[in-house]
Amino acid sequence: MPEPRPVDGDDHLALARESLRDLLDDQRVPPPVRKALSEEYQQLQVLLEKIEQGHIHIAVFGRVSVGKSALLNALLGETRFSTSPLHGETTRAAHARWQEYDAGGVFLIDTPGINEVAGEEREQLAHDVASRSDLVMFVVDGDITDTEIKALRQVKGVAQRLVLVLNKMDRYNQTDRDALLKTLRQRTTGLIQPQDIVTASAQPAERIVILVDADGNETETRRRPQPDVNRLRERIWDILKAEGKTMAALNAGLFAGRFSDRLTKEIVTIRREVAEKVVRNYCLGKGVAVALNPIPIADLLAAVATDAAMVVHLGRVYGLPINRGEAGSLLKTIFTQLMFLMGTVWTMNLVAAALKGVSLGLSTVVTAGAQGAVAWYGTYVVGKAAEQYFIQGKSWGEGGPKRVVQDILDSLDRESLLAQARDDILARLKPLL
Ligand SMILES: Nc1nc2c(ncn2[C@@H]2O[C@H](COP(=O)(O)OP(=O)(O)O)[C@@H](O)[C@H]2O)c(=O)[nH]1
Ligand SMILES: [Mg+2]
Missing domain, CATH: 3.40.50.300 (P-loop containing nucleotide triphosphate hydrolases)
Incomplete structure (x- = not known):
């Protein structure tokens, strides 16, 4: 052989x-x-x-x-x-x-x-x-x-x-x-x-060498031995x-x-930064739209499910383009998880949280802002879930979509995101009022 x-x-x-x-x-x-x-x-x-x-x-x-x-x-x-x-x-x-x-x-x-x-x-x-x-x-x-x-x-x-x-x-x-x-x-x-x-011995120290001449006279000299390498x-x-x-x-x-x-890490960092901006843009768009045209609380999350454009956009950011149809079914999956995990009760809690600190003299603007903030937040969760799906190479990973959505909900600082959302939306609305 x-x-x-x-x-x-x-x-x-x-x-x-x-x-x-x-x-x-x-x-x-x-x-x-x-x-x-x-x-x-x-x-x-x-x-x-x-x-x-x-x-x-x-x-x-x-x-x-x-x-x-x-x-x-x-x-x-x-x-x-x-x-x-x-x-x-x-x-x-x-x-x-x-x-x-x-x-x-x-x-x-x-x-x-x-x-x-x-x-x-x-x-x-x-x-x-x-x-x-x-x-x-x-x-x-x-x-x-x-x-x-x-x-x-x-x-x-x-x-x-x-x-x-x-x-x-x-x-x-x-x-x-x-x-x-x-x-x-x-x-x-x-x-x-x-x-x-x-x-x-790279550079051996000098040694004193005694030289004796023909007449028997001794002289001392310093000699450096040869290196030994x-x-x-x-x-x-x-x-x-x-x-x-x-x-x-x-x-x-x-x-x-x-x-x-390093390259992979750097690419991931940059993609994350871009994705965060993309998601927040869609959040603001959605939040302002809902604030201007409030809809029943129960429909808030459903309205989120129309954010196919955001998902398509995120796919491009992660170099994994998908079409509208795919984006639609991805959203359906995320939406199902959200409904399953929290339902409408949660939505009302969210509105309450968004209204926190503004209990007196509830103006329409503030309530509208609060509803917008909830829409903003919902879109944010959806965006983060879709992003995770792309990060894992178009997969929900071992734990499935439920785990992903749950982890995202657990990791987000809801109160501060809602406050940010409300401020952003109201800032955007002010010139219009
Ligand atoms: N006795 C002895 N001294 C050495 C030997 N090699 C280097 N030296 C001495 O060590 C000192 C530092 O040497 P140097 O090469 O500048 O060290 P470095 O800082 O590691 O680059 C110098 O005074 C050298 O003469 C060696 O083999 N024997
Ligand atoms: Mg040296």
Whole structure:
């Protein structure tokens, strides 16, 4: 039997490229959503270019002064990133531009040190670093602190691939190194594979060397030993050889996934805003009409059932157009639920509620306004129910229409909506009286 061809990194990349392109080109995304997410769209574009050119991004992450910049320099074999004994050069504003260096398609990214104080900012930094890199080198310079463990978890949640680097090994003797490595392994169990924990000396401290000349004169000089990042370089190289393309593809895929989640949420928000406006417009129209031409209380809800136009309009807002006939049966369903759940008694209670606070000198205008408010409110409930039907993709969901209508009634602040309705209607009527 022929073995099926395994899915390799190239296939993953092709898929990732396709999904990024689809997201970028999706014409159904409303312009306001595109505008709200313009930064993310830009990132998407950058990411697409990155995988089209086969770039790999490697970032360092860790506390201030653990030697992140030094480590990148040692890997490069030249000083590209500035290091500092005081407080790490890269520590200012966490969102300052990160330094990048392109070493033949592999980009090394230097980052500010994680701030021990600002938890939220640290989380953001971890997220940003991890989401733009294929591989993150998390650097520590001794036993790992609780803050570091927390940050490690945050990075791990987003990063495609993670290695833990134990730097400044020149400061320890062999026994201490072994002990340190052992605790590190224990403390990161479940977070990092033992083979992904590597030791390094990025910029070993200067040593005093005593030189003895031919005459036996001793002179003291300071020498900086060579950096030792061989194990780290090998580990990164192995990972890139084995998983590089897949990593880049998965990273892009993850980004695309997160992006489309955001997109969906943003679209939902915007649709909800538009739908709310649409519903309120119809509410006001209905309320004013009823106020101008009051009808018997029992017919109020029935009158609501004529709001097919609103339902058709809402269907368009949610990208699920329906015709008048469909709108009619949808309304019938909602109306049946409303009648079932409350009946006319409820309607009279509503009118009483709408009249609340205006008990003295009931003028016709006020009663009319109250009836209009009830019509307004009824249309609002109908609109919200229809909206829910569209949100669930033209379905009432598991609980059926009864549940939906009931939930809406429970969630609405009836008193304040009625007050709003009455004010709106009376404001609209005033010029006519
Ligand atoms: N002893 C020792 N010091 C190091 C090593 N790597 C970096 N350092 C020192 O640690 C300090 C901070 O290094 P830097 O790369 O700026 O740290 P960053 O803030 O993490 O970027 C500098 O003084 C470095 O010389 C190392 O392997 N051994
Ligand atoms: Mg630095």
